[in-house]
Amino acid sequence: MTTLDTREQPASQIEIAEVVERTARLxxxxxxxxxxxxxxxxxLRADTDHHRQAHSWAALADTLTRTLQSVNGDRHLGVRFHDRPLPEDGGDPLADSLPGMARASLGGIHRVERLPDNVGLVRIEPALFSPTLAGAAMTAALRLVADADALILDLRETIGGDPEMEALICGHLFDRPTHIYTMRQRHLPDRQFWSPAPLAGARFGGDRPLAVLTSATTFSGGESLAYALQQHGRATVVGERTGGGAHPRTGFPLHPHLHLSVPIASPVNPVSGTNWEGTGVVPDVEVPAAEALDAAHRTVLRTTPPSLIVT
Structure with missing residues (x-):
């Protein structure tokens, strides 16, 4: 294929047809x-003539994504345009960027703070990176708040995540191994994810008040953690309904400037028997995202045993 390196250059109809067919097949x-x-x-195949009218690779990415999301609105399914040519080895740009993102964001630990009345706060942004990339940082953050009388996890800007990191976090918040969800995959056996047995060292544990902050920006892995804690009755979710993307994805190159994201699995929560795909995580206390922290602080204080509150 000919490499076109700016979004203004028109793509030939033959090249477009090749990309459409590859997208349909994958x-x-x-x-x-x-x-x-x-x-x-x-x-996709029936609409090839429509896609051929795209005047650039960026426009083609947009029209392909609209078709891909037209049936069930899966926001993990789509085509992304890249200004610079993608590596010839066919790597996944999103996956390849994660180590750098983890380093630049201190493992996703955006903020750790003690709020009034000994309420701990951990803000995770932009993602729940894998334990390989950020397990030590996450463990350190959670141990800093282990002696808090109540805890708030701020996931308002958490837009993705790794299920192994979700399990690690839940290991600090449950007192026994807990079935988080079963990942149903099309071509592989189902895989269960559980929180580990109680970890050695300081832990917040499973008996003190916990709130999770969400926003319309919260997506994917951030939603997964919020949903699991909510469904198991471990946390009160405070804020806005989340984005509604439950399906883990993988990537495929379509062209030097186009990359396809395809969901390959669907999580099933053992409590609800479903997930948050399309609906988002519905807050227990619905308030604008900007007001969620104050609302959550009041919520956890109402459920904190009076003997634990320092006045």
Whole structure:
């Protein structure tokens, strides 16, 4: 294929047809729900003439994404345009960027603070990075708040995450191994994720008040943690309804400037029997995101045993 390196340059109709067919084939083979995958592949192929009218690779990415999200609105499914040519080895740009993002954000530990009345606060942003990248930082942050009388996890700007990090965090917040969810995959056996047995060292544990802050920005891995804690009755979710993206994804190159994201699994919560895809996590206390911290502080204080509150 010819490499076009600016969004203004028109793509040839032949190249567009090749990209559309490759997109249809990959989605048909890999999208988590086989029936939806077949329908989407058919829509893409039927709409090839429409896609051929795209005047640039950026425009083609937009029109392909609209078609891909037209059936069930899966926000993890889509095509992204990249100004610079992607590596020839076909790597996943998002996955490749995670180590740098983790370093630049101190492992996603944006803020650790003691609020009035001995309430701990841990703000995670932008993502729950894998334990390999940020496990030590997350453990250190959670141990700093282990002696708090109540805890607030701020996930308002958490837009992704790794299930192993979610399990690590839950290991600090439950007092026994807890089934977080079962990941159902199209081509592989189901995989269960559990929080580990209580870890050695300081832990906040499972018996003190816990609140989770959410916003409309909270997405994917951030939603997963909020939903698991809410469904197990471990936390009160305070803030806004979240973005509604539950399906883990992988990536495929379509062209030097286009990359396809395809969800390949679907989590099933053992309590609800479903997940937050399309609906988002619905707060227990619904307030604007900017007011969520104050509201959560009041909420956890109402459920903190009076003997623990320092006046």
């Amino acid at each position: 989605v048909g083979e890999h999208y988590v729900f086989a029936d939806v995958a077949a329908r989407l592949a058919g829509l």
